[in-house]
Amino acid sequence: MYTLYWERLSGAIGPQILLEDIGAEYRKIPVNMAEGEHRASAYQDVNPVMRVPALGLPDGTVIGETAAIILVLGERHPQANLVPMTGDPERPRFLFWLLAMAANGYPIFSRAWHPEQFTMNASANTSVQTRAEEHLREFFATINRSISGEPYFLPSGFTALDIYLTMLTEWSADRRAMFEDNPRIAALCEAVMERPSYRRVIAEHTLHAEPVREAAS
Numbered sequence: 001m002y003t004l005y006w007e008r009l010s011g012a013i014g015p016q017i018l019l020e021d022i023g024a025e026y027r028k029i030p031v032n033m034a035e036g037e038h039r040a041s042a043y044q045d046v047n048p049v050m051r052v053p054a055l056g057l058p059d060g061t062v063i064g065e066t067a068a069i070i071l072v073l074g075e076r077h078p079q080a081n082l083v084p085m086t087g088d089p090e091r092p093r094f095l096f097w098l099l100a101m102a103a104n105g106y107p108i109f110s111r112a113w114h115p116e117q118f119t120m121n122a123s124a125n126t127s128v129q130t131r132a133e134e135h136l137r138e139f140f141a142t143i144n145r146s147i148s149g150e151p152y153f154l155p156s157g158f159t160a161l162d163i164y165l166t167m168l169t170e171w172s173a174d175r176r177a178m179f180e181d182n183p184r185i186a187a188l189c190e191a192v193m194e195r196p197s198y199r200r201v202i203a204e205h206t207l208h209a210e211p212v213r214e215a216a217s
Helices: 013-022 041-046 066-076 091-105 108-113 122-146 160-170 175-181 183-193 196-206
Strands: 002-006 026-030 054-056 062-064
Touching: 002 013, 013 026, 013 066, 013 160, 013 196, 054 066, 062 066, 066 091, 066 160, 091 108, 091 122, 091 160, 108 122, 122 175, 122 183, 160 175, 160 183, 160 196, 175 183, 183 196
Parallel strands: 002 026
Antiparallel strands: 002 054, 054 062
């Protein structure tokens, strides 16, 4: 059994959907980020970088970072066809865009949500936030141009890239406007959101919840 350290509307969305698609048994352990549980010593023993999600593997190993969890799950369960395996011609492109989304897209939300963490001048908060929102528009425009499948990111069809991207769009301040500006992303997300696993997971994450904005942890 896997153990998912979890908070609503956090980066746990993606790994949880993979666990559902794979059909793996897992339990969830909530981490209350609003109360600072992710910074407590007990959680630091689980995930030293104090971020959510983390995933406990059946052998007791614990890993963090959403992209890393996705890769490990996909490679441990190749029958699910969610991550191209070594030798697959689409693997380099998959890895490039997964890490690009994780390293370039994901962190921008931190600046958009918590600009005070990026400046010691309170009067600069608005400009930091505004610039982050501009960077998000640029990021999604780049992703929109780079989608090569129909409707999914890769020509081979549905992969964990599509889950990761749809998760990122859940955090958009104005998702409808972003979809209008980026029709290929809109089509991709529409297809992903029709999947039973996505519907189940996102319903659980959005039930009586506000975004925890864990990227700023």
